[in-house]
Amino acid sequence: MAKWPYSTQRWQRLRRQKLREYPLCEACLQVGRIEPATVVDHRIAINAGGDPYPPLAELTSLCERCHNAKTRCEQLGEDFMRTAVISLSERQLDIANLRG
Numbered sequence: 001m002a003k004w005p006y007s008t009q010r011w012q013r014l015r016r017q018k019l020r021e022y023p024l025c026e027a028c029l030q031v032g033r034i035e036p037a038t039v040v041d042h043r044i045a046i047n048a049g050g051d052p053y054p055p056l057a058e059l060t061s062l063c064e065r066c067h068n069a070k071t072r073c074e075q076l077g078e079d080f081m082r083t084a085v086i087s088l089s090e091r092q093l094d095i096a097n098l099r100g
C-alpha cells in the first residue's frame with residue numbers, strides 16, 4: 001500500500017517527528033476530544049502541489065477515525081469540510097493561519 005513518499009526513510013523520520021511533537025489528533029482537539037494521533041496527513045495534498053516533505057506545521061496529526069472521514073470524503077469527491085469535525089478544525093486552522 002505504501003507508495004512514494006510514504007515508503008521513504010525521509011517520510012518515516014518526518015512522520016515520527018510530527019507524532020512526537022503533536023501526539024494528539026488535531027481535528028479531535030478542536031472539538032475538545034483527546035485522541036492519540038496515528039496518522040500524519042499532508043495539509044496540502046502532494047497531488048495538489050504540496051511539498052511531500054513539508055515543515056511540521058504543514059502536516060496534520062490525525063486519529064484513524066478523522067483520517068478515514070477525510071479520505072472517504074475525498075474519494076466520494078465531496079468537500080470534506082462537510083464533515084463536522086474536520087470542518088470545525090479546518091475553520092479554526094484557517095483562523096490560526098490568518099493570525100499567523
Ligand SMILES: [Zn+2]
Pocket residue numbers: 025026027028035062063064065066067
Ligand atoms: Zn480525530
